[in-house]
Amino acid sequence: MISLVILISGRGSNLAAIVAEVEAGRLPARIAGVLANRPEAPGLRTAAAHGVPTDVVDHRQFAGREEFDAALASAIDRFSPDLVVLAGFMRILGNTFVRRYENRLINIHPSLLPAFPGLHTHRRALAEGVRIHGCSVHFVTPDLDHGPLIVQAAVPVLDDDDEATLAARVLTQEHRIYPLAVRWFAEGRLKVCDGRVLLAAPQAGDAALIAPATG
Numbered sequence: 001m002i003s004l005v006i007l008i009s010g011r012g013s014n015l016a017a018i019v020a021e022v023e024a025g026r027l028p029a030r031i032a033g034v035l036a037n038r039p040e041a042p043g044l045r046t047a048a049a050h051g052v053p054t055d056v057v058d059h060r061q062f063a064g065r066e067e068f069d070a071a072l073a074s075a076i077d078r079f080s081p082d083l084v085v086l087a088g089f090m091r092i093l094g095n096t097f098v099r100r101y102e103n104r105l106i107n108i109h110p111s112l113l114p115a116f117p118g119l120h121t122h123r124r125a126l127a128e129g130v131r132i133h134g135c136s137v138h139f140v141t142p143d144l145d146h147g148p149l150i151v152q153a154a155v156p157v158l159d160d161d162d163e164a165t166l167a168a169r170v171l172t173q174e175h176r177i178y179p180l181a182v183r184w185f186a187e188g189r190l191k192v193c194d195g196r197v198l199l200a201a202p203q204a205g206d207a208a209l210i211a212p213a214t215g
C-alpha cells in the first residue's frame, strides 16, 4: 500500500473523491497528509473530518518562491509519501521542487492537454468553440501543464453551455479519473518512457475505465 500527500488550495472536491475511493477500499493507498497553501482552504476541513492529518504552508509568509518551495518540501517529506498529488493546488512550483519528486508528482488539469494549459480553461474552450473538452491527469515536469499524460476524459460541449455548466460536466470526470490514475500508480502500472506514459499489465476492464463520457 502506498502513501499519499495531497496538496490543495481550495474546495478540495478532487481530494474528497480520492478519500472516498480509499475509504471504499477501491484504492490501495493511505492518505498520510493533506497540505494547503491557504489556511482557509475548505478542503482542509474535509481532510480533518476524515481523520487525515493536515498542515498549512502559507505562501504569503515567504519571501519568494524558492523559500516557499523548500518549506513545502519539508512539510511533504515529514509524511514520507510515495506519491504527491496536486489537487487544485494553485501555486507554480519551481524546477528544484519538481525534480525532487520526479515521476512521483501528479496533477489534474481541467482541459484535454496539450490544449488550454494555464488558467480559465472552460472559458477559453467555449470561446474557441471546441466541441470536445475534458480533463487530464499528468506527471508534473518543470514545463507547466506539459508533463506525460496518464489518463484523460472527454466530455461534449453543448450549445447552451456556460462556464459553470461545462466546468461541472468536466469536474464529474475529474472525480472519476484522478482516483483511477492514483490506483494505477499504486499498482505500479505506470512507466514513463520517452515522455510518454505506458500502462503496464493491461487488463480487460481498462478500455471501459477510460472510455470518453457521453453525458
Ligand code: GRF
Pocket: 008, 009, 010, 011, 012, 013, 014, 015, 043, 087, 088, 089, 108, 109, 110, 135, 171, 174
Ligand atoms: C479542478 O478543476 C482541477 O482540475 C483544477 O482545480 C480545480 C480544483 O477543484 N486544477 P477542487 O479543489 O478539487 O474541487
